[in-house]
Amino acid sequence: MFKTFPSGGIHPPELKLTGSAPILYLPVPETVTIPVSQHIGAPAVPLVSKGDYVKTGQLIAAGQGFVSSNIHSSVSGKINKIDTIIDSTGYRQSAIFIDVEGDEWIDSIDRSSEIIREIKLTTPEIIKRCQESGIVGMGGAAFPSHVKLAIPSGKNCNILIINGVECEPFLTSDHRLMVEKAAEIITGVSILMKALNVDNAMIGIEANKPDAIACMTEEASLVRGISVHGLKVKYPQGAEKQLIKALTNKEVPHGKLPLDLGIVVQNVATAFAIYEAVQKNKPLFERVVTITGKSLTNPGNYFVRTGTPIVRLIDAAGGLPEDTGKIISGGPMMGKAVNNTGVPVVKGTSGIVLVPLEDAKRETIKPCIRCAKCSSVCSFNQEPYLMMALAERGLWERAEASGITDCMECGSCSYVCPANRPILDYIRLGKSTVNKLKRERNAK
Amino acid sequence: MSLTIPLTILSLSLLAFVSAVILYFVAQKFKVIEDPRIDEIQAILPAANCGGCGFAGCRNFAEALVGADTLENLNCPVGGIAVMTAAGNILGKTAPVFDPLIAVIKCNGTAEFRSRTSNYDGAPDCRIAHNLYIGDTDCSYGCLGNGDCVRACTFNAINMDYETMLPVIMDNKCVACGLCVKACPRNLIELRKRAKKEKKLYVACSSCGKGGTARKACKVACIACSKCLQICESGAITINNYLAYIDAKKCTLCRKCVTECPTGSILEFNFPPRKLKSELETASISG
Numbered sequence: 001m002f003k004t005f006p007s008g009g010i011h012p013p014e015l016k017l018t019g020s021a022p023i024l025y026l027p028v029p030e031t032v033t034i035p036v037s038q039h040i041g042a043p044a045v046p047l048v049s050k051g052d053y054v055k056t057g058q059l060i061a062a063g064q065g066f067v068s069s070n071i072h073s074s075v076s077g078k079i080n081k082i083d084t085i086i087d088s089t090g091y092r093q094s095a096i097f098i099d100v101e102g103d104e105w106i107d108s109i110d111r112s113s114e115i116i117r118e119i120k121l122t123t124p125e126i127i128k129r130c131q132e133s134g135i136v137g138m139g140g141a142a143f144p145s146h147v148k149l150a151i152p153s154g155k156n157c158n159i160l161i162i163n164g165v166e167c168e169p170f171l172t173s174d175h176r177l178m179v180e181k182a183a184e185i186i187t188g189v190s191i192l193m194k195a196l197n198v199d200n201a202m203i204g205i206e207a208n209k210p211d212a213i214a215c216m217t218e219e220a221s222l223v224r225g226i227s228v229h230g231l232k233v234k235y236p237q238g239a240e241k242q243l244i245k246a247l248t249n250k251e252v253p254h255g256k257l258p259l260d261l262g263i264v265v266q267n268v269a270t271a272f273a274i275y276e277a278v279q280k281n282k283p284l285f286e287r288v289v290t291i292t293g294k295s296l297t298n299p300g301n302y303f304v305r306t307g308t309p310i311v312r313l314i315d316a317a318g319g320l321p322e323d324t325g326k327i328i329s330g331g332p333m334m335g336k337a338v339n340n341t342g343v344p345v346v347k348g349t350s351g352i353v354l355v356p357l358e359d360a361k362r363e364t365i366k367p368c369i370r371c372a373k374c375s376s377v378c379s380f381n382q383e384p385y386l387m388m389a390l391a392e393r394g395l396w397e398r399a400e401a402s403g404i405t406d407c408m409e410c411g412s413c414s415y416v417c418p419a420n421r422p423i424l425d426y427i428r429l430g431k432s433t434v435n436k437l438k439r440e441r442n443a444k
Numbered sequence: 445m446s447l448t449i450p451l452t453i454l455s456l457s458l459l460a461f462v463s464a465v466i467l468y469f470v471a472q473k474f475k476v477i478e479d480p481r482i483d484e485i486q487a488i489l490p491a492a493n494c495g496g497c498g499f500a501g502c503r504n505f506a507e508a509l510v511g512a513d514t515l516e517n518l519n520c521p522v523g524g525i526a527v528m529t530a531a532g533n534i535l536g537k538t539a540p541v542f543d544p545l546i547a548v549i550k551c552n553g554t555a556e557f558r559s560r561t562s563n564y565d566g567a568p569d570c571r572i573a574h575n576l577y578i579g580d581t582d583c584s585y586g587c588l589g590n591g592d593c594v595r596a597c598t599f600n601a602i603n604m605d606y607e608t609m610l611p612v613i614m615d616n617k618c619v620a621c622g623l624c625v626k627a628c629p630r631n632l633i634e635l636r637k638r639a640k641k642e643k644k645l646y647v648a649c650s651s652c653g654k655g656g657t658a659r660k661a662c663k664v665a666c667i668a669c670s671k672c673l674q675i676c677e678s679g680a681i682t683i684n685n686y687l688a689y690i691d692a693k694k695c696t697l698c699r700k701c702v703t704e705c706p707t708g709s710i711l712e713f714n715f716p717p718r719k720l721k722s723e724l725e726t727a728s729i730s731g
Contacts, residue, residue: 084657090577092584092653339562339577362565392569422567429572 002207004232005245008379010412012235012333014208018172018292021300023180026316028103032075032307034060035087035095038346039142041067046096052079056105057283060096063134069144069347070134071096074285074305076104088329088343090336095344098307110280115183119191119278126195126278133277134284134347139163139238139267140330142348145274148264149195157264160201161247162189164216164268165231165238167206168331171351173288174268176301178205178212181272182219188271190223191278196264201226202247203268208233235333236410240265242379254406269350289313289345293354295321304345310352311341325360328353333411366419374413374423380406384413388423391430396437399430405438407431481534482506488530490522494598496621497521515539522619543693545620545635547601547613551587552648552711554608558583558662564590574629582661585651587611587632596627615642615714637692644713645690645697652685659707666709672701 037043044061054060054073061071073096080097087093105111121129131146151157162185166174178185189201203220205213207230220226231237231246241252243265250261258265266274269287276282285306292299297318304313310327314320320341328335329343332353345352374384382403390399407427414424485506493501497520499508509518509531519542520527532539564573564580570592578584589609594602601617602624604610613624625633632650639645647666651658655667668686680694681701690701690710699718702710 086578086582092578336577337562339580365567422572425567425569425572425576429569429575432575 002230002232003246004234005237005242005379007381008377008412009234009236009242010377010415011233012169012415014233015169015292015294016172016175016208017170017294018290018299018301019175019209021172021176023176023288023301023303024316026302026304026308026312028075028100028305029308029312030100031080031309032098032100032305033085033095033309033342033344034071034074034098034307035085035093035344035346036061036071037093038071038306038348039069039136039144041065041069041144043094044068044071046082046094048079048082048096050079050081053077053101054079054098056103057109057285058106059132059283063131063144067144067147069136069142070132070283072134072283072285073098074307075100077101086339086343088336088338088346088349090339095307109282115187116279117183117187117190119187119194121191121278123195123197126191126274129278129281130195130274133273133282135270135273135277136284136347137267138269138273138287138347138350140334140348140350142346145266145270148266149192151196151259151264155259156262157196157198157259158200158262159248159264160189160192160196160198161243161263161265162192162201162203162268162271163238163240163243163265164203164205164209164212165243166209167233167235167238168333168335168351169235170292170353171290171331172292173290173301173350175209175212176290177272177288178209178268179215182215184275185268185271186216186219186223186226187279188273188275189220189226191274192264192266192271193225198264199225203228204231204237204243204247205229206231206233206237235412236379236408239379239408239410241408254403284347287345287347287349289349290351291317291354292351293317293321293324293356294359295323295356296354297321304349306346307344309342309344310338313345313352314341314354321354321356323356323358324354325357326355328355333415334409362422363420365421368419368421371418373416373418377412377416379410379412380408382407384423384427385421387430388421388426391426391433396430396434400434400438404430404434479510482510484534485509485531488523488527488534489520490527492522492598492619492621494522494619494621494623496619496623509535521545521621544638546615546638546642546644547618547620547622547624547633548636548644548646548648549587549593549611549613549632550634550646550648550650551585551610551630551632552664552709553581553583553586553662554610556608557664558586564588570627571629583651583653583658583665585630585632585653586649586662588630592627592629593624593633596623598623615644639692639697642714643697644711645695645699645702645715646692646711647688647690647709648711649709650687652687654686658686664707664709667707669706671704671706672710675700675704 042065044063046061048060055076058073060073063069077098077100080099084092085095127146127149135145136142217228220228273284289304290301291313326337329338387404411424489502497505499505528539558581560580562580568590570588570590573588579588591604601614602611605612620635649666651665658665673681678694678696680691702712
C-alpha cells in the first residue's frame with residue numbers, strides 16, 4: 001500500500017498527456033526577454049547595458065541582499081534594451097531584452113554529456129556555487145536554494161526530502177526528467193546531502209509514474225542513504241508540508257518551518273539544476289517545460305532557455321488551438337493565467353497548459369449552503385468557506401485568527417465547491433492582506 | 445389555612461422592599477454621569493454612521509466633540525457647515541469652516557479609449573483583480589470596473605455605468621465621507637474641493653507609467669508632457685511620477701489646460717459651453 005498524507009486532498013483527472021513524450025530541445029528563439037525577478041526576494045540588478053554582447057551562461061544581473069538570486073543570459077547576442085514587460089506574474093517588471101546571435105557559450109561550462117558522479121567541492125563551495133549559478137527551487141515557488149541550504153546555527157538537518165511528486169494534473173516535466181536524467185538527479189541528491197551534511201534522503205514519487213519510480217530506484221541503489229518511496233496519487237501531495245507528513249508522518253507545526261523538524265525539501269528539477277551547476281559549472285538558464293492541453297495537436301516536454309516567449313513553445317506543440325480559453329503558466333490547479341503569449345519562460349515555469357474555452361469558463365456563483373465540502377478536502381483541516389467570508393468582509397483580525405496564513409493556496413476548496421464560489425480568490429486576498437498587516441505591525 | 449394568603453402577600457412585599465433598597469444603593473453606586481450635550485449633539489448629527497469623520501459612528505463623534513478642547517480638525521463631512529455650526533452653538537465654541545468636498549474618479553479609461561487585453565472572470569471584486577494582475581487592460585493603474593466603490597457607498601451616490609465600465613459619482617448625493625476612497629485598491633478616488641455650481645476640473649488619470657507605456661495602454665492617459673504645467677497661470681499644476689495633478693485650492697477653473705492637453709486627460713464638468721473662436725472674434729470686433 002502506498003503512503004499518503006491523511007487529511008483532505010482531492011484526486012482531479014490526471015490528464016498526463018505527455019508522460020511518455022521524451023524531452024526535446026526547443027530551438028533558441030531570435031529574441032529573449034529575461035525578467036530580473038524570477039525568484040522570491042529582491043529583484044536582481046542588471047550588470048549589462050544596451051549594446052553589450054553577452055555569451056550564453058554569462059551573469060547579466062546580480063542578486064541583491066540575502067534572499068535574492070543571480071540571473072544569467074540564456075543565449076548569446078546583443079542587449080537590445082532593458083525595459084518593462086508583463087511577465088507570468090501578471091505585473092509589469094523590469095526585464096533584459098536580448099537579440100540572439102549564434103549560440104556561443106562561456107568557456108567554463110562543461111558541455112559534454114558524460115555523467116560525473118564524484119563530488120569534488122566542499123560544503124561551503126557547493127552552497128557558494130548554487131548562489132553563483134542562480135539556483136532557485138524549481139517546483140514553482142522559486143525560493144533561492146543557497147538560502148535553503150545554509151542551515152542557521154542552532155538548527156540541525158537530518159533528513160533530506162526530494163520532491164518528485166508532481167501532483168498537478170497535466171504536468172510531466174519532473175516525470176520525464178526523472179526517467180531520462182535519473183543518474184544526474186541522484187548525483188544532485190548526493191551533492192545536496194553533502195551540502196546539508198545528512199545521511200538520509202527520501203525521494204517521494206506518486207504511483208502514477210511507475211517508470212520514474214523504477215529508474216530512480218535503480219539509480220538510488222548505487223548510493224548509500226537514498227531511498228525512493230512510491231506515494232498514493234493525491235493532490236496536493238507535492239506541497240512541502242503534505243509531503244513531509246506522507247513520508248515521515250511528522251507534522252510541521254503552525255508558524256514553523258520544516259527545518260524546525262530537521263527536514264529540508266527540494267524538488268527533483270532543483271536537484272538536477274544543482275548537479276549541472278556543481279559538476280558541469282552550468283548556471284541555471286534552461287529548464288524542462290511541459291506544453292500541454294486537450295486541444296493541442298502535439299503536446300510535449302522541452303528543454304527551454306529562460307526568457308523564451310511561450311508562443312515559441314505553443315508553436316512547437318502545433319500552434320494555438322482556436323478554442324483556447326486560457327493559457328496557464330504552471331499547473332491547472334495552482335498556476336496563473338497569463339494575458340499574452342509573449343510572456344517569457346522563467347526559472348519557476350514548470351509547464352504551460354492551454355485550457356479550452358469550455359473548461360476555462362467560470363460558472364455562476366451561488367450562495368454558500370455550508371455543505372462543508374471545502375473543509376473536508378482542506379489538507380490543513382481549516383474552514384475555507386469561513387476564511388472566504390471573513391476576507392470578503394474585510395475582517396482581517398478574525399481572518400488571521402482563523403489561520404488564513406497557513407493556507408498554501410492548493411485550490412482544492414474552489415475545485416470541489418458545488419456553488420462555484422471563488423473561495424481561493426478571497427483566501428489569497430485575505431492572506432496577502434494579513435501578511436501585509438503583520439509586516440506593518442512587526443515594523444513598528 | 446386562612447393565614448396562607450396574608451402571609452404570602454406579606455413575605456412577597458418584604459422581598460420586594462428589600463430588593464428595592466438593594467437596587468437603589470447599587471444604582472447610586474454605579475451611576476454613570478453622562479454629559480447631556482452628547483445626546484443633544486447626536487440628535488443633530490446625520491445618523492449615517494458612515495465614519496467619514498474618522499470615528500466609528502455618530503455617537504463616538506458626538507463624544508469626541510464634547511470632549512474636545514477646540515473643534516479644530518473635527519468635521520462632519522455629511523452634515524457640513526450647518527451641522528457643525530449647530531454643534532458649536534451647543535458647546536459654545538466656534539466650529540471651523542471646512543471646504544465642502546466631492547469625490548472624483550481619476551480614471552477615464554472607458555472601453556473605447558482603453559482596449560481590453562484579457563478577460564477577467566475571477567471573483568467580481570476589485571481587490572482580488574488588483575492582487576492578481578495588472579488588470580484586463582494594459583494599464584496597471586486604471587479602474588478595474590468591478591464596483592468596490594459602488595458597494596462601499598452608503599449614500600447610493602455611485603453607480604456603475606455598464607457601457608463604459610466606469611463608476612459615476614452623483615454630485616448631489618456625494619457627501620465626501622471617503623468610504624469609496626478607502627475601498628478603491630488602486631487609489632483612483634480623490635476628495636476635491638467643491639467649486640461653485642458643481643464645476644469640476646481635474647486630471648482623470650492615475651497612470652504613473654512613462655508617456656509611451658501610458659499612451660499605448662489608454663488613449664486618454666496623462667503622458668506627463670507638461671503642456672498644462674506651462675500654460676497654467678495660477679501654478680495649480682504639478683507633475684510627479686509622470687502624472688499631472690491640479691490642486692483644486694489653487695485652480696481658478698480657467699480651462700486653459702483642458703484645451704491644451706493633447707490626450708484629453710483633463711476633464712471639465714458643469715461648465716457653460718465654450719464660445720467658438722469665430723464668436724469670440726465677432727464679440728471683440730463689436731466690443
